[in-house]
Amino acid sequence: MSKILVIAEHDGAKLNASTARAVSCALAIGGEIDVAVFATDAATVAAAAAKLKGVRRVLKVERTENAHQLAAVLAPQIAKLAKDYTHVLAPSTTFGKDLLPRAAALLGVQQVSDVMKVIDPATFERPMYAGNAIVTVQVPASPCILATVRTASWQACAGDGNAEIIAVKTATAVPSHTRFVELKAEKSDRPDLQSAARVVSGGRGVGSKENFAIIYKFADKLGAAVGASRAAVDAGFVPNDLQVGQTGKIIAPDLYVAVGISGAIQHLTGIKDARTIVAINKDPDAPIFQIADIGLVGDLFQILPELEQELDKL
Amino acid sequence: MKILVGIKRVIDFSVRVQVKKDGSGVNTDGVKLSINPFDEIALEEALRIRERGTPAEVVAVSIGPADCQQQLRTTLAMGADRAILVESTDAIQPLMAARIFHELVKRENADLVILGKQAIDDDFNQTGQMLAALWDRPQATFASKVELKDKALAVTREVDAGLETIEVDLPAVVTTDLRLNTPRFVKMPDIMKARSKPLQSLRLADLGVTEAPKLETTSYAPPPQRMGGKKVADVPALVAALKERGVL
Ligand SMILES: Cc1cc2nc3c(=O)[nH]c(=O)nc-3n(C[C@H](O)[C@H](O)[C@H](O)COP(=O)(O)OP(=O)(O)OC[C@H]3O[C@@H](n4cnc5c(N)ncnc54)[C@H](O)[C@@H]3O)c2cc1C
Ligand SMILES: Nc1ncnc2c1ncn2[C@@H]1O[C@H](COP(=O)(O)O)[C@@H](O)[C@H]1O
Numbered sequence: 208m209s210k211i212l213v214i215a216e217h218d219g220a221k222l223n224a225s226t227a228r229a230v231s232c233a234l235a236i237g238g239e240i241d242v243a244v245f246a247t248d249a250a251t252v253a254a255a256a257a258k259l260k261g262v263r264r265v266l267k268v269e270r271t272e273n274a275h276q277l278a279a280v281l282a283p284q285i286a287k288l289a290k291d292y293t294h295v296l297a298p299s300t301t302f303g304k305d306l307l308p309r310a311a312a313l314l315g316v317q318q319v320s321d322v323m324k325v326i327d328p329a330t331f332e333r334p335m336y337a338g339n340a341i342v343t344v345q346v347p348a349s350p351c352i353l354a355t356v357r358t359a360s361w362q363a364c365a366g367d368g369n370a371e372i373i374a375v376k377t378a379t380a381v382p383s384h385t386r387f388v389e390l391k392a393e394k395s396d397r398p399d400l401q402s403a404a405r406v407v408s409g410g411r412g413v414g415s416k417e418n419f420a421i422i423y424k425f426a427d428k429l430g431a432a433v434g435a436s437r438a439a440v441d442a443g444f445v446p447n448d449l450q451v452g453q454t455g456k457i458i459a460p461d462l463y464v465a466v467g468i469s470g471a472i473q474h475l476t477g478i479k480d481a482r483t484i485v486a487i488n489k490d491p492d493a494p495i496f497q498i499a500d501i502g503l504v505g506d507l508f509q510i511l512p513e514l515e516q517e518l519d520k521l
Numbered sequence: 522m523k524i525l526v527g528i529k530r531v532i533d534f535s536v537r538v539q540v541k542k543d544g545s546g547v548n549t550d551g552v553k554l555s556i557n558p559f560d561e562i563a564l565e566e567a568l569r570i571r572e573r574g575t576p577a578e579v580v581a582v583s584i585g586p587a588d589c590q591q592q593l594r595t596t597l598a599m600g601a602d603r604a605i606l607v608e609s610t611d612a613i614q615p616l617m618a619a620r621i622f623h624e625l626v627k628r629e630n631a632d633l634v635i636l637g638k639q640a641i642d643d644d645f646n647q648t649g650q651m652l653a654a655l656w657d658r659p660q661a662t663f664a665s666k667v668e669l670k671d672k673a674l675a676v677t678r679e680v681d682a683g684l685e686t687i688e689v690d691l692p693a694v695v696t697t698d699l700r701l702n703t704p705r706f707v708k709m710p711d712i713m714k715a716r717s718k719p720l721q722s723l724r725l726a727d728l729g730v731t732e733a734p735k736l737e738t739t740s741y742a743p744p745p746q747r748m749g750g751k752k753v754a755d756v757p758a759l760v761a762a763l764k765e766r767g768v769l
Contacts, residue, residue, distance in 0.1 A: 218682070277687070278650065278660060278662075279653070279659055279660060282654060300681050301662075301663060301678075301679070301680040301681045302680070302681070304646050304650075304662070305650065305660070305662045305663070305680075306650075307650075308615065308646070308647035308648075308650035308651050308654075309650045309651065309653060309654040309660065310654075311616070311647070311651065311654075312616060312619060312650070312651035312652075312654035312655050313654050315616070315733070315734065316616070316734065317614055317615065317616045317617075317733060317734045317735055317736055318615070318616075318645075318647055319736060320644065320645050320646055320647065321644070330739075334644065334744070335642065335643055335644055336532070336538040336547060336641070336642060336644070337538075337641065337644065338744055339537065339538040339539070339540070339547075339743070339744065340538060340540050340547055340741050340742070340743065340744070341741070341742045341743070341744055342738050342740065342741050342742075343738065343739045343740045343742075344736040344737065344738050344739070345736065345737040345739055346736055346737075347734050347735075382657070382659070384658065384659045384689060384690040384693075385659040385660075385661075385687060385688075385689050385690075386687060386688045386689075387685075387687055388675065388686040388687055388688055389685070389686050390680075390682060390683060390684070390685045390686075391683050391684045391685075391686075392682045392683035392684075393683060401681065437699065440700070441699075441700065446683065446684075447665065447679050447683070447684065447700065448679075448680075448681060448682060448683045448684075453641075453644075454638075454639070454698070454699055456681065461768055462763075462768045472537060473534070479744065479747065482768070483763070483766050483768050484747070484749065485759070485763070491752075496749070496750065496752065497749055497750055498747045498749040498750075499749045499750075499751075500747075500749055500751060500766070501751060501752075501753055501759060501762045501763065501766075502749075502750075502751065502752040502753070503752065503753055503755070503756070503758075503759050504752065510756060513756045514756050514759065514760070517756050517757060517760045518760070518769075521760075521769065
């Protein structure tokens with residue numbers, strides 16, 4: 208039977224929603240599932256992780272060096288814990304992508320990136336070529352399988368579990384050659400881009416940072432998170448953490464509205480799993496219309512205000 | 522200081538990759554091959570470190586078939602001092618690539634290795650992290666700003682929450698994100714000059730690197746197609762269509 212360790216993602220205070228999706232992947236593999244929380248004080252996050260349905264135990268791995276979740280610090284501890292498991296999973300977010308390959312190399316394991324589907328405990332589907340090919344890969348089971356989980360492919364597991372919480376010590380030496388300096392995060396009351404049910408994204412067509420106000424306003428009307436194309440981020444309209452696509456965030460909302468976005472392959476990679484895609488673009492031949500479920504050709508500066516009025520009537 | 526830069530040859534980013542009908546791979550016949558975009562950025566960053574006044578030797582490294590020489594010539598024309606081709610006709614997965622880079626790093630006594638954050642063919646996003654682990658050195662992944670400070674680097678990283686800055690001691694591994702810089706264009710005279718720069722070919726067998734475990738790919742499939750393409754005439758029709766789909 209498989210014994211699976213899922214690495215929790217958190218910011219010290221809150222469990223990240225990606226963790227519940229990684230647990231769903233673990234459930235698809237089947238077996239005993241533990242979640243590890245690395246922190247200085249893991250109590251709050253561990254309590255949240257204990258609610259994830261299907262989790263047997265939550266391991267609190269508390270030491271002062273674990274404060275900033277640095278890959279160089281966590282990887283040797285994960286490599287040590289891995290000895291008791293058949294699988295170690297982490298979400299395929301910047302956190303998991305940074306961390307897990309480092310642990311895999313310490314174990315001499317070729318990691319699987321971005322698991323979309325579990326065929327059997329050692330066979331998985333994953334995307335390549337910006338999602339233009341889905342490959343089935345078989346992984347050597349020994350000594351351990353390490354994989355990141357493509358969060359957009361998995362729903363969050365249920366949250367009414369009651370796992371046992373235990374404290375675990377990792378005596379492993381950790382390096383001091385890597386030091387956290389700061390995190391600049393834009394504070395926002397809007398829904399989180401990676402877990403929101405609705406997302407409105409703006410592209411280069413929005414034209415400027417000031418003009419992006421129209422996107423924020425419309426998103427607020429829908430209760431949606433705001434995203435952007437790479438071109439909009441590069442032009443400085445919005446911060447980098449809003450980028451959607453192959454090299455930004457891969458998301459799967461119920462509703463995705465692309466405004467002034469042409470629909471480059473790299474952008475589409477990030478939204479293919481959305482349930483409904485709406486495109487608003489003044490160019491009737493923009494590639495985004497080929498995949499949009501509902502397309503409207505026209506000037507975004509006319510359409511968005513009109514759309515808001517129409518929504519008010521509902 | 523010696524800087525090693527990873528240069529992987531991949532299918533050009535503008536090509537819409539097609540899976541072969543029999544599921545054995547993707548079509549590569551007549552398809553344009555280029556330097557992985559993240560690796561061009563890696564090279565550009567190394568060149569800028571040198572141009573800002575730090576004496577540095579910049580060495581471009583590619584692992585791949587013999588004709589990757591063409592991409593390495595481009596790096597020499599951009600400004601790399603020399604290039605190394607590790608010849609292999611097999612598809613190299615990240616753990617193996619990391620082992621090869623580790624061997625080269627030891628031979629070359631490198632102070633800094635700059636790789637792309639991901640190769641846009643396999644989309645693994647692993648090699649830099651793995652090399653840092655094998656080398657027992659720091660990693661600064663997804664870099665959007667790199668500042669050299671005596672024996673350390675301050676690196677700003679593009680993470681999901683925003684921008685994180687870390688400080689790492691040298692030697693270290695950096696992997697690049699797209700906003701780190703915009704790579705320069707190659708000028709004609711530089712292409713001529715690059716012809717006399719050293720390009721060394723090594724056989725994988727000569728490096729003495731042990732074969733790494735691999736994922737075995739059993740099949741390739743095209744992604745599920747979205748049936749899009751429906752357009753509506755105006756805003757009321759858009760709202761009606763949204764209601765019909767049950768999203769409003
Ligand atoms: C390796 C690599 C990785 C990449 N990763 C990503 C990624 O993760 N995410 C990403 O998004 N891109 C990514 N890109 C970039 C991608 O190739 C495109 O360049 C980018 O997505 C284009 O952004 P855009 O659609 O906003 O801009 P454009 O392609 O310039 O499109 C702007 C659109 O706005 C429309 N428009 C203009 N004015 C109006 C108006 N008033 N009303 C309505 N419509 C209007 C135009 O008709 C046009 O279709 C990547 C590229 C590379 C090489
Ligand atoms: N065969 C290769 N030759 C040169 N560099 C490589 C090779 N494979 C990986 N790399 C480097 O490692 C980075 C990440 O690759 P990957 O882990 O495969 O996504 C690439 O952007 C390159 O810089």
